[in-house]
Amino acid sequence: xxxxxxxxxxxxxxxxxxxxxxxxxxxxxxxxxxxxxxxxxxxxxxxxxxxxxxxxxxxxxxxxxxxxxxxxxxxxxxxxxxxxxxxxxxxxxxxxxxxxxxxxxxxxxxxxxxxxxxxxxxxxxxxxxxxxxxxxxxxxxxxxxxxxxxxxxxxxxxxxxxxxxxxxxxxxxxxxxxxxxxxxxxxxxxxxxxxxxxxxxxxxxxxxxxxxxxxxxxxxxxxxxxxxxxxxxxxxxxxxxxxxxxxxxxxxxxxxxxxxxxxxxxxxxxxxxxxxxxxxxxxxxxxxxxxxxxxxxxxxxxxxxxxxxxxxxxxxxxxxxxxxxxxxxxxxxxxxxxxxxxxxxxxxxxxxxxxxxxxxxxxxxxxxxxxxxxxxxxxxxxxxxxxxxxxxxxxxxxxxxxxxxxxxxxxxxxxxxxxxxxxxxxxxxxxxxxxxxxxxxxxxxxxxxxxxxxxxxxxxxxxxxxxxxxxxxxxxxxxxxxxxxxxxxxxxxxxxxxxxxxxxxxxxxxxxxxxx
RNA sequence: CGCGGGGUAGAGCAGUCUGGUAGCUCGUUUGGCUCAUAACCAAAAGGUCGGUGGUUCAAAUCCACCCCCCGCAACCA
Numbered sequence: 001x002x003x004x005x006x007x008x009x010x011x012x013x014x015x016x017x018x019x020x021x022x023x024x025x026x027x028x029x030x031x032x033x034x035x036x037x038x039x040x041x042x043x044x045x046x047x048x049x050x051x052x053x054x055x056x057x058x059x060x061x062x063x064x065x066x067x068x069x070x071x072x073x074x075x076x077x078x079x080x081x082x083x084x085x086x087x088x089x090x091x092x093x094x095x096x097x098x099x100x101x102x103x104x105x106x107x108x109x110x111x112x113x114x115x116x117x118x119x120x121x122x123x124x125x126x127x128x129x130x131x132x133x134x135x136x137x138x139x140x141x142x143x144x145x146x147x148x149x150x151x152x153x154x155x156x157x158x159x160x161x162x163x164x165x166x167x168x169x170x171x172x173x174x175x176x177x178x179x180x181x182x183x184x185x186x187x188x189x190x191x192x193x194x195x196x197x198x199x200x201x202x203x204x205x206x207x208x209x210x211x212x213x214x215x216x217x218x219x220x221x222x223x224x225x226x227x228x229x230x231x232x233x234x235x236x237x238x239x240x241x242x243x244x245x246x247x248x249x250x251x252x253x254x255x256x257x258x259x260x261x262x263x264x265x266x267x268x269x270x271x272x273x274x275x276x277x278x279x280x281x282x283x284x285x286x287x288x289x290x291x292x293x294x295x296x297x298x299x300x301x302x303x304x305x306x307x308x309x310x311x312x313x314x315x316x317x318x319x320x321x322x323x324x325x326x327x328x329x330x331x332x333x334x335x336x337x338x339x340x341x342x343x344x345x346x347x348x349x350x351x352x353x354x355x356x357x358x359x360x361x362x363x364x365x366x367x368x369x370x371x372x373x374x375x376x377x378x379x380x381x382x383x384x385x386x387x388x389x390x391x392x393x394x395x396x397x398x399x400x401x402x403x404x405x406x407x408x409x410x411x412x413x414x415x416x417x418x419x420x421x422x423x424x425x426x427x428x429x430x431x432x433x434x435x436x437x438x439x440x441x442x443x444x445x446x447x448x449x450x451x452x453x454x455x456x457x458x459x460x461x462x463x464x465x466x467x468x469x470x471x472x473x474x475x476x477x478x479x480x481x482x483x484x485x486x487x488x489x490x491x492x493x494x495x496x497x498x499x500x501x502x503x504x505x506x507x508x509x510x511x512x513x514x515x516x
Numbered sequence: 517c518g519c520g521g522g523g524u525a526g527a528g529c530a531g532u533c534u535g536g537u538a539g540c541u542c543g544u545u546u547g548g549c550u551c552a553u554a555a556c557c558a559a560a561a562g563g564u565c566g567g568u569g570g571u572u573c574a575a576a577u578c579c580a581c582c583c584c585c586c587g588c589a590a591c592c593a
């Protein structure tokens with residue numbers, strides 16, 4: 001029976017451009033969404049951008065733009081990025097959408113019984129015009145690194161949301177897996193974090209220190225702090241509350257978030273929903289972070305990898321492949337160009353791409369392109385289906401590779417080229433050849449099917465090549481080999497005395513990084 | 517101090533719940549094959565499973581203590 005399902009992704013803060021870490025959210029959600037669609041379900045799939053707050057206003061000022069222009073431009077960058085990943089989302093929301101803002105104000109009013117005025121105290125930088133966390137203040141020895149000024153202890157009046165009121169209910173929901181946190185260790189981590197209850201959360205700032213945000217209804221001196229605004233997107237995008245269809249999709253089946261923002265999604269967000277009388281999402285899928293060559297990505301270190309660069313060099317499918325297969329959903333994983341290149345060449349080009357070539361070529365060569373009777377796929381799909389059901393995505397795609405390797409092995413063992421030679425005079429061998437190649441093609445069609453959630457374009461290409469029973473060979477090879485130049489290799493070496501006599505070597509061209 | 521994750525072949529990991537010949541991928545070496553993208557297939561070498569002690573006929577696996585790395589502790593995907 002067809003179900004209506006809903007999956008959400010965290011909305012990125014648009015104060016910087018996308019980095020490879022952002023791929024996680026979209027890809028996980030997209031794999032799941034595509035798989036569910038294959039199973040015949042209808043999937044609502046939200047993505048969007050988080051656009052309010054001081055950091056954005058500051059960035060905009062830095063760029064000499066007003067915040068709206070700035071976010072308009074940055075929103076486009078994220079949208080292009082998401083589109084370039086071939087993400088099959090159905091809804092794109094911006095927190096600056098007037099409709100979203102209006103509903104956020106409505107939500108505030110609904111939560112009014114749990115909102116009270118309080119005093120916020122913390123370390124404040126006059127230059128930044130914002131508070132920093134205690135942790136950050138400690139890390140910088142109490143001096144703002146951007147302005148070289150000591151932080152001041154300041155307090156200001158603002159509104160608090162009584163999340164503490166819902167501590168027991170939230171805890172019970174998580175413990176009883178009504179709100180299931182995946183993986184399990186994150187659930188334990190969070191339950192431990194809230195063992196003394198949820199803390200009330202400051203949800204507004206005086207307008208003078210935060211102007212770029214949703215105004216607090218009934219108090220024009222205050223503006224909402226970003227989390228209330230941002231979290232609400234998951235239901236405002238569905239048309240909550242006036243468009244009743246939101247109820248067809250909510251509660252969300254899966255909410256995908258990074259480990260860094262789990263606490264807001266496991267604590268504050270459920271508390272808000274309880275305050276609104278809305279049911280809690282079913283699953284919170286918490287993914288790990290991506291490190292680059294073993295280190296945390298950081299602008300100061302300058303090791304931030306731009307996913308668009310990866311796509312330019314290797315293509316979307318390769319990026320999707322690497323993140324599906326070699327980046328753990330739940331743990332931190334490493335990205336490096338070297339690993340990426342190896343995975344691409346060994347697995348996509350040699351294992352899969354080459355298998356498609358050799359299969360297509362043999363059918364063309366020995367049977368004039370006509371595939372004999374297709375052998376029924378025989379690979380047991382249980383492990384694949386279980387892996388997807390349990391959100392173990394890399395295990396699922398690995399199953400497809402087991403099939404690919406099995407097919408390569410099968411070809412080597414059955415030696416169709418030998419059968420083809422014998423078949424010239426032996427009808428029985430001709431039949432045997434038919435059978436063997438039919439088996440290979442059958443396997444490939446099954447591979448295409450399994451690959452669809454992960455590599456939709458590749459899946460489609462394989463399908464098109466073999467599906468009709470008459471091979472339509474690809475114009476280009478699937479996944480041509482790519483070698484990135486190693487910049488180190490081009491480094492000048494001190495010439496041997498004998499070499500000095502030789503004509504000068506033309507200068508190596510740096511920055512080539514060419515696809516070859 | 518507390519909580520969580522981890523320490524297994526040169527690298528990256530599985531196996532630990534439910535003790536019983538230590539496994540996968542990459543890399544290395546050798547062999548086979550020629551349909552294919554110098555691709556594919558096979559075999560070999562390589563590990564005292566962080567340490568110490570305990571339980572057991574038997575411990576990577578269970579128990580105790582210890583060492584080291586990473587993360588979290590409320591606004592960083």
